[in-house]
Amino acid sequence: MNKILNSARKLVTGLTLVLASSVFMTAHAKTVTVEHIKGSTEVSGVPQRVVVLGHGSLDVLDQIGVAPVGASHMLLPDYLKSYAKTTKNTGSLSEPDFEAIYMLKPDLIIAENRMLKVYDQLAQIAPTIMFYVEGDKYWADTQKNWRTLGDIFEKQSEVEALIEKTQKQITAVNQKVTKDETTAMMLMNNGSNIAMFNKGSRFSIIFDDFGFVESKSAKVAPIKGSHGNLISFEYIADAKPEVIYVLDREQAIGRSEGRAKQLFDNALVAETPAAKLDNIVFIDSSAWYLAGGGVTATQRMLNDIDRTVKQ
Structure with missing residues (x-):
């Protein structure tokens, strides 16, 4: 009988400790x-x-x-x-x-x-x-x-590993681009309208983190718009960029397959250093426009940049 009582007391004590521990951890x-x-x-x-x-x-x-x-x-x-x-x-x-x-x-x-x-x-x-x-x-x-x-x-360790990997890639791109002082334009077409994004704007990563130098026209003025500054193909030709990145907004928001490639296939663009160097990149519209800040999205952005960075 005493053995049974002792066992019961131990069980109650154990349960009490578990419960107390649970309450402590919750609190x-x-x-x-x-x-x-x-x-x-x-x-x-x-x-x-x-x-x-x-x-x-x-x-x-x-x-x-x-x-x-x-x-x-x-x-x-x-x-x-x-x-x-x-x-x-x-x-x-x-x-x-x-x-x-x-x-x-x-x-x-x-x-x-x-x-x-x-x-x-x-x-x-x-x-x-x-x-x-x-x-x-x-x-x-x-x-x-x-x-x-x-x-x-x-998940701190997992996140730090992702940051370290991405930072190394960004640094490698920046070192190459800044060494060569590569000029670039970040453009977006919305239908037949062309918008340019400068340093300090939505896609400033091109200039701030990747290190490209902005290409600007000295003769043709842009027009301020809600989605970047509206420009013409004459502006692009006069700016003479060595690299052109194009985001197709219509494709990004699912309105159509997009017609950026057709739109940029013209004589004015063909005269740019970017065209002659085969440095016109139609970037991953979803990664840049809809999924920014994501891990895979940032990797895809880097992949787009890598296509124009000659090692």
Whole structure:
């Protein structure tokens, strides 16, 4: 009888210790404070039900092994297509489905640039952080965002390895480009309109991180627009760039197959050093325009640049 009582006491004591330990760990669950463009957000513990509203942040979660419960299925790049089957659709890249998000009972929402205006509504559903990338701070913001997700999901070592690998590639490109003082233009066609993006604008990574020198016309003036400065083919010819990068916006947003190649096949462009050097690159429109800040997207951007960097 005494043996039975002793065993019972040991069992109760053991359960009490387990319960106490569990309560202690819950009470002392780690909290990460995330500073972002909309303020600060406290994230307690490791989130289990994550809703991610952009392709860049989804790309990072994919790389570090975090499976979200909800994501935007709109214009998913090929390397993220599987999430159309494994997650609940949360709306477009700029207009979230608030009801669908609420029903998922998320413990963390990750929003991107296009969701800036609806941040407050999202934050009413669950703790919300901004995965925000400024065009003129692309690599700096991208590293910050990757590290933030690494801290939240306790994947710091994985993130640091990704950053180290990418930094080495960026440095190698920059050293070659700056040594040769290579001139370049970053262009985007939207239908038949051509826009140019300068240093300090949305695609400033071309100049800030990769090290290209801006090509500008001294004779033809650009026209300021909502998607870059509008220019003509005469402007491009007078600017004489050694490299031309072209982003087809229509293709990026799924309106058509895009007609950038046809549009740039003309006598004025043919006279540029870029054309003569075979340095006109029609870049990965999804990576540059929709999935910026992602791991795979950044790698594809580097791949586009590598096509014109002669070692």
